[in-house]
Amino acid sequence: MAAAIGTVLVPRLLTSTNVTRCSALPYLPPRLSTTTLSSSSSFKHVSESRKFSLLQTRASSSSEETSTSADANELFDDLKQKWDGVENKSTVLLYGGGALVAVWLSSILVGAVNSVPLLPKILELVGLGYTGWFVYRYLLFKSSRKELATDIEDLKKKIAGTE
Secondary structure (H helix, E strand, O other): OHHHHHHHHHOOOOOOOOOOOOOOOOOOOOOOOOOOOOOOHHHHHHHHHHHHHHHHHHHHHHHHHHHHHHHHHHHHHHHHHHHHHOOHHHHHHHHHHHHHHHHHHHHHHHHHHOOOOOOOHHHHHHHHHHHHHHHHHHHHOOHHHHHHHHHHHHHHHHHOOOO
């Protein structure tokens, strides 16, 4: 009876049949125990393929790390220059802190609304209705798209203070 249980717990070996996979994720072989299959040639093949895939991953990630670190350094330098150019730093910190508090409070409010039965579904329907109206009003016809573009440009000018 113990031998029967032992055979059930041994993982299935890789077979030589080709299986077509329709997934964007890479194929990962099943985990194999080193104590039961260490002398098996298929285990050696699997471990070599894992090493090769790790080498490929590390090679591609090392080139990406240098580009991302260069981008991060440029980003931090740019932020430092902008921070040094700010005259009233306390106001910026106050607005930033206020924005964080507003996001926190809004997440609490959304959680409370989400816990009420049927209310999230009603709000989804309201959002779908408004989206349909917006598409019909501003995106469906060429003249209304032009009107939307001029409205956006006017808003940009008002915000920038050039108007």
